[in-house]
Amino acid sequence: MLDTPKIDEARLEAFATRAIGDLTAGYTGVMVSIGSKLGLYKAMANAGPLSAQEIASRADCAERYVSEWLNAQAAGGYIAYHGLSGTYELLPEQAMVLADEDSPVYIPHAWNVPASMWFDEPKTLEAFRTGKGIAWGEHDGRLSCGSAAFYRNGYRASLVPQWLPALDGVVEQLEAGIEVADVGCGYGHSTLLMAEAFPNSRFHGFDTHPASLDEARQNAAAAGLSDRIDYTVSRADDYPDGPYSLICFFDILHDLGDPVAAARHAAKTLAPGGTVLLVEPFAHDHVKDNLSPVAQLYYSASTLICCAHAISEGGSMVLGAQAGQARLAEVFRKAGFTHFRRAAETPFNLIFEVRR
Ligand SMILES: C[S@@+](CC[C@H](N)C(=O)[O-])C[C@H]1O[C@@H](n2cnc3c(N)ncnc32)[C@H](O)[C@@H]1O
Numbered sequence: 108m109l110d111t112p113k114i115d116e117a118r119l120e121a122f123a124t125r126a127i128g129d130l131t132a133g134y135t136g137v138m139v140s141i142g143s144k145l146g147l148y149k150a151m152a153n154a155g156p157l158s159a160q161e162i163a164s165r166a167d168c169a170e171r172y173v174s175e176w177l178n179a180q181a182a183g184g185y186i187a188y189h190g191l192s193g194t195y196e197l198l199p200e201q202a203m204v205l206a207d208e209d210s211p212v213y214i215p216h217a218w219n220v221p222a223s224m225w226f227d228e229p230k231t232l233e234a235f236r237t238g239k240g241i242a243w244g245e246h247d248g249r250l251s252c253g254s255a256a257f258y259r260n261g262y263r264a265s266l267v268p269q270w271l272p273a274l275d276g277v278v279e280q281l282e283a284g285i286e287v288a289d290v291g292c293g294y295g296h297s298t299l300l301m302a303e304a305f306p307n308s309r310f311h312g313f314d315t316h317p318a319s320l321d322e323a324r325q326n327a328a329a330a331g332l333s334d335r336i337d338y339t340v341s342r343a344d345d346y347p348d349g350p351y352s353l354i355c356f357f358d359i360l361h362d363l364g365d366p367v368a369a370a371r372h373a374a375k376t377l378a379p380g381g382t383v384l385l386v387e388p389f390a391h392d393h394v395k396d397n398l399s400p401v402a403q404l405y406y407s408a409s410t411l412i413c414c415a416h417a418i419s420e421g422g423s424m425v426l427g428a429q430a431g432q433a434r435l436a437e438v439f440r441k442a443g444f445t446h447f448r449r450a451a452e453t454p455f456n457l458i459f460e461v462r463r
Pocket residue numbers: 243244254255258259290291292293294295296297313314315316319341342343344356357358359362363364416420
């Protein structure tokens with residue numbers, strides 16, 4: 108007979124506390140979504156201490172609900188509570204994360220991703236049991252919107268000021284005027300940022316999800332950049348030939364069922380002297396080195412979204428969102444590229460320069 112396992116009380120308490128913290132985070136996500144959609148954070152931004160009644164009236168909401176929401180937010184440290192006056196305040200740092208949509212650390216829309224993951228749980232259970240895939244477009248619509256919003260922050264902060272300059276000679280080419288492909292462009296936030304910065308170049312966004320491209324077209328029109336950007340429904344391994352002097356993959360290569368075919372198509376459509384910009388989720392090469400909160404987020408999304416999509420496309424190589432540099436380099440080596448260099452990194456992304 109097996110001995111009853113001995114429980115380490117300290118380890119039990121530490122882990123249970125940690126698990127309850129994660130549960131609390133799930134509740135907080137709902138509160139953040141409500142605060143964002145109802146304009147409660149914006150009503151509090153730059154306003155100093157306010158009573159619940161003042162905040163409810165500024166956001167045109169019912170006071171009793173707002174006061175309970177405020178207490179939940181204060182308990183979680185999302186807003187400050189001033190006990191003497193019984194008022195609530197959104198501090199400037201909290202406003203950057205919760206109220207300012209242009210801030211690089213703005214978070215509320217990103218909660219749409221776990222919302223879609225919960226909503227799609229029945230599909231995921233079925234996929235685990237059958238081994239079948241789930242295509243990107245089969246998910247609840249909050250996935251594409253939340254994912255685009257999550258990455259947009261990082262792109263705004265880094266793409267033009269840091270990542271493109273980290274590629275040898277690419278900024279000079281963009282300034283002179285080149286053709287650029289943005290493969291799997293989704294809502295096109297990356298395309299738009301590049302088109303804004305480099306008026307002499309032309310940008311071509313490709314994606315298999317028509318609804319995302321509709322959003323991308325609207326974003327380009329709203330920015331007055333439709334003359335520099337076109338969007339076409341195309342697969343990563345059969346978009347029009349170009350040639351393109353810059354081919355970008357922003358958070359898409361690991362989603363593909365056949366990433367080597369996409370890399371081969373890039374090799375075929377790349378202009379002489381051209382560059383592939385590969386942006387992927389930050390990851391080390393081995394699971395033992397990927398045991399961090401960022402990896403926890405990515406592995407979770409990868410289970411339900413990235414792996415499921417790659418499997419839906421036939422899944423000849425299912426990289427997952429924590430592929431790591433060695434496996435990514437191997438994809439491009441198989442496609443005939445000889446140069447693969449890590450050009451930059453952030454806590455959330457790895458940025459590679461790839462050349463033939
Ligand atoms: C995680 S999203 C990234 C979107 C965008 N690049 C970004 O960074 O916000 C992955 C995108 O790849 C697209 N996609 C998936 N499979 C594709 C394929 N085979 N060819 C082209 N696009 C594909 C999806 O529709 C989705 O828009």
